[in-house]
Amino acid sequence: MNKMKVGILGAGTMGSGIAQVAAQNEHETILVDVNQEMLDKAESSLDKILARLVEKEKISADDKINIQGRISYSTDITDFKHCNLVIEAIVEKLEVKHQVFSKMESIVSKDCILASNTSSLSIASIGSSLKNADRIIGIHFFNPAPLMPLVEIIPAVQTSEATLKTAKDLIDAWKKTTVVCKDTPGFIVNRVARPFYGEALRIYEEGIADFATIDWAMTELGGFKMGPFTLMDYIGNDINYAVTESVFEAFYYDPRFKPSFTQRRHSEAGYYGRKSGRGYFDYAEGAVIPEPNRDPILGQKILDRILAMLINEAFDAVFMQVASQEDVEKAMTKGVNYPKGLLAWADEIGLEKVLAQLEDLFQEYGEDRYRPNVLLRRMAVK
Numbered sequence: 001m002n003k004m005k006v007g008i009l010g011a012g013t014m015g016s017g018i019a020q021v022a023a024q025n026e027h028e029t030i031l032v033d034v035n036q037e038m039l040d041k042a043e044s045s046l047d048k049i050l051a052r053l054v055e056k057e058k059i060s061a062d063d064k065i066n067i068q069g070r071i072s073y074s075t076d077i078t079d080f081k082h083c084n085l086v087i088e089a090i091v092e093k094l095e096v097k098h099q100v101f102s103k104m105e106s107i108v109s110k111d112c113i114l115a116s117n118t119s120s121l122s123i124a125s126i127g128s129s130l131k132n133a134d135r136i137i138g139i140h141f142f143n144p145a146p147l148m149p150l151v152e153i154i155p156a157v158q159t160s161e162a163t164l165k166t167a168k169d170l171i172d173a174w175k176k177t178t179v180v181c182k183d184t185p186g187f188i189v190n191r192v193a194r195p196f197y198g199e200a201l202r203i204y205e206e207g208i209a210d211f212a213t214i215d216w217a218m219t220e221l222g223g224f225k226m227g228p229f230t231l232m233d234y235i236g237n238d239i240n241y242a243v244t245e246s247v248f249e250a251f252y253y254d255p256r257f258k259p260s261f262t263q264r265r266h267s268e269a270g271y272y273g274r275k276s277g278r279g280y281f282d283y284a285e286g287a288v289i290p291e292p293n294r295d296p297i298l299g300q301k302i303l304d305r306i307l308a309m310l311i312n313e314a315f316d317a318v319f320m321q322v323a324s325q326e327d328v329e330k331a332m333t334k335g336v337n338y339p340k341g342l343l344a345w346a347d348e349i350g351l352e353k354v355l356a357q358l359e360d361l362f363q364e365y366g367e368d369r370y371r372p373n374v375l376l377r378r379m380a381v382k
């Protein structure tokens, strides 16, 4: 297994991180990008990252030299010729992915696995550009790839059992937490987590509470590491909005995933969050951090509503066989650091109580968005 030669296409945020992971796991690794500048940037940033790891005594100076020695950088895609696995991490455009997958297939051996790190495209659609599509698979890392433990493994309808097994065994051997999920929009994490943002935005839009209060309720009362608005500012409102919109479209406009005007306007205004200096909050030097309304009744109401929506989504993912119960729990705790698995959390609260909360919302609003999942219903009445 460790002798596998790994190719990474795209030396941006994700590709450079995945190359680091592969090289740290003793694979000869080739990082290819069309842009030499991106390769230079990836090489110098890896040097800094590894130097810090040496400083912190996480790796030795020799390890650093060995890791760097295992990665080669190239603008020539034919250098993938002897790879056993190539992970693609280039722009999120289907036409471009089709071109490169078809090109890669003409270069690599017939046994080489071709994987995509896509967040929003279907693996089946990417695989359709291959003659031998049973080698296609989704291997979805989270950002930053060297630090985030979760990797979603996504077999497409075309993927063979052998491809799935080899890919999963390999990423397990890299000591990542793998979860296997169906080739459906948002896979596990980007689907189940949608209400964390969407319901928070909705609560704000209804005038129930401001950004700071909603964030306070979710962190102080819910135990989440970051509140939804702080997290959206961290991810970038442009990126987070694009993911929401793509999941909404991919689910045939299911109202559960409806994007929000508030986020769209913030994104349109250039209020992306931390990276632009302003999002829902102001990140300028000396800016005043708004105080939340620490009313415990209001806070509990906010937490209960967002949590009920998250739990409903987790039940839906299990009901629709997107992933096993265990993998849904793992994905949300390891991928987005939720304080508890959502299904375990539902048990703790009481399934009847969660169901009643959703039924009340459904009754009050008359919106399909709040319909309780059938698996939750069935289990609550047992």
Ligand SMILES: NC(=O)c1ccc[n+]([C@@H]2O[C@H](COP(=O)([O-])OP(=O)(O)OC[C@H]3O[C@@H](n4cnc5c(N)ncnc54)[C@H](O)[C@@H]3O)[C@@H](O)[C@H]2O)c1
Residues within 6 Å of the ligand: 009, 010, 011, 012, 013, 014, 015, 032, 033, 034, 035, 038, 088, 089, 090, 091, 092, 096, 100, 117, 118, 119, 120, 140, 141, 142, 143
């Ligand atoms: N950024 C994230 O948080 C994140 C997380 C998980 C998955 N992803 C997915 O990973 C992929 C890459 O995202 P990113 O954020 O690293 O992008 P990025 O913009 O940082 O990097 C993309 C790189 O691909 C290169 N590139 C573009 N076209 C190419 C081609 N035809 N051949 C070779 N190289 C090419 C670019 O020069 C650039 O260096 C996307 O599919 C994205 O959906 C991103």
